[in-house]
Amino acid sequence: MRDWLLYLVIAGALVFAVSSWWGVRRLKAKHTRSAVWEETHNPGLVRQKVAVVINPIKSRSAEARVLVESACLAAGWEAPRFFETTAEDPGFSQARAAVEYGADVVLVGGGDGTVRVVADVLAHTDIAMGLLPLGTGNLLARNVHLDIGNLHGCVEIALFGHQRFIDTARMTVENARTGQSADHAFLVIAGMGMDAEVVGDTNDGLKKAVGWLAYTEAGVRHLPGRRKKVSIALDDQPEQSRKIRSVLFANCGLIPGGIDFIPQAMIDDGMLDVVVMSPRSAIGWLAMYWKIVLKHKRNLPVMTYYRSGKIVIKCAEPMPTQVDGDPSGEATTVTVRVAPRSLLVRVREDAASEELPNGGGAAGKSGSSQTRNLP
Template sequence: MRDLNDARAVVVYHPEKLHGPRWQRILTREEQRTDRAPSLWIPTQADEDPATLRNRLREAGALDADVLIAAGGDGTVRLTAEVAMLTGQSIGLWPVGSTNLFARNLELPALDPAAGLRAALGRTERLVDTMAVTAVLEDGTRVRRTSLVLAGFGVDAQMVVHTSDEAKAQFGWLAYVDGVRRGISRPDRFDVTYSLDGSTPQDARLLTLAVGNGGLLPAGLVLLPDARIDDGALDVLLLRPDGVRGWGDMASWFLKENGVVRRLMRRAGNRRPLRTGPSVQLFDAREVRLRLRHPEDFQLDGEYIGRAVALRAVVQHGTLRVRVPEPSR
């Protein structure tokens, strides 16, 4: 790795989330502290795809930068990560969004932008997995995206649907609490046929189906308790409560997984799984395929994608280099 004083960063930022001289002063101060060259600022554009952003970076002479720093919401982070995977550059996270979902699942300082910036401009990196997702929407459109955390139908999708941009701007991650409540309590189910790693397709009637590399939602809620962002596998959750007992089992599991004791156990490295029954099913796989009988709301990394009728998700092991804080001594 070249010396830091010869290196330059590129800040890929959302112009509506990062504007004004305050952010420039914060970055300049950190550049001076680490004796780095001034960074290049590249704003994102509406509905921009990774190839277009990569071309703009090339035109700006930014492909020799040692790190692409994503400064914005979850959409900006995912777009920057997709470009970094194309160019082979590292990604740093400057958490200025309302949820900072990827940062939270990496256990980065999601509520401390200055600490995130220090890590982004440092030397320590971590190789993590991503998820290649192809969704077929109800009008036949195929949507191909890279997911950094979690995609799904049901509770997580309804959380996104029922949380407005205005509420996120005003309340931050707390705005998602009501969306989670609505998703858990809704009476609707959806019929799905799914297959894991090419196995015999299974039919199910579900409240929620989630798949991903990370299981931490906004508001600190855990949906995929065993998910690890670098283990080469996707975690899959099926929620299928039936009757009073089924709802009780699901509620008990959800409350226990999100209780104080379990959180402390996970922080200490104890991930002993809780007992689950037919209402809560957890699997892991490298590939997930599914088809829905009727279109269902679908979210990916906190972004509403549309009403989908089919999905394919494949783990991409060790495909993204992320700057992280130096380990404490």
């Protein structure tokens, strides 16, 4: 029996890798949708002061610098001011310096971690953020429908494109055993449990070699494991008990591989989509994977969706957490809140005109922003 399960896990891993690769090419149409509700607007600026927070170790950082400088020169604007991140400071002081500089737009050249840090500083201001996707996942760029392979096009959008407000979220992690606590902003997906284990255990060398597929190898290694008992409270409702392997808090749901992980998640609807995953075995994981890839609408007992503006999860045993793919420490209490329309982002002019799932529109938004009670 044990050998049979082992073979099943190995087979599932192979299927995951192949279908993830295949999903980029074959499932793109099935999973393409708009992750935003509101229409874009033109910033209406004739001249702009441009600041760029950039991670200099990214392979295309020099190219990005040249493209930004050339575009500003061609527009007759003041030369852009560059602020380079360091290993000790991933962008906090650089983003603050860009704000103090008086920038009208702050371009972010780096991965998801750099974007998250700069967004934390720019949130609740009227300073727009432009995206230069130089990382592995580039999750926010995917969710606002930028072509992450076209760096020149991303520079043009960041400097001359339209813009819209999107939601941000914050996750507070507290560890009762160590007495430590921390507060983290995130833009796409945060999590607690197995997903955070995978994020923290992914091989950096493999990630550089094969990109986001590196998470597959770590994911297979962490499939075996026991469920842990937690209490979950949505929007200050009474706590209810669940046994889980992982909980995800999604501001939006498009992930690498051409997969729409959480089809109902929208980045500007003022809500978080919560996914509670509680598989007992490899069969449960495979069922969940195929539901996501093939977009089956049938409910799975091991995968439950909720919507809420605030979520509190407590557990007796510390569990790992992550924000937008970065480890954020172990916690016995996690509190997650959404901040509606708190960040201004440069996007394509037509990003909101793409067809919305299930008809979209204002009626769809009104119906989807209800909080579902835990069973």
